[in-house]
Amino acid sequence: MYTRYKKSLEKIAMGLLSFMPNEKDVKKLQQTMKQYEAEPDWKLLLWKEEEDIVGLVGLVHYDDEKRILIQHVSVNPSYRQQGIGHKMLKTLREQYNEYTFESTKETASFLDHCNVSEIG
Secondary structure (H helix, E strand, O other), X not given: OEEEOOHHHHHHHHHHHOOOHHHOOHHHHHHHHHHHHHOOOEEXXXXXXXXXXXXXXXXXXXXXXXXXXXXXXXXXXXXXXXXXXXXXXXXXXXXXXXXXXXXXXXXXXXXXXXXXXXXX
């Protein structure tokens, strides 16, 4: 189940984002977090399994174009290989079934692996 990012979850979100290859540098990570907080089209969704936040999806939502750019997908290493990333994308696809999903260089292989355009 998704929960929207809020400032009280910043440390958890930063920890999950830091697993992304392009978010290893602390200054870059802090800059990314500020963008998610400031930019209205940028959305950071945290994924809960039972009571634990175990993953996140960061996206840019272009509502007027019916397009979503998935720029971050991360799952806590302790929860990997359990289908959580696929579940996160499937739920996103169900919520935005009329939208086109796009990837970044960093998320392309995972989205291809999950057949995100065919999920739903």
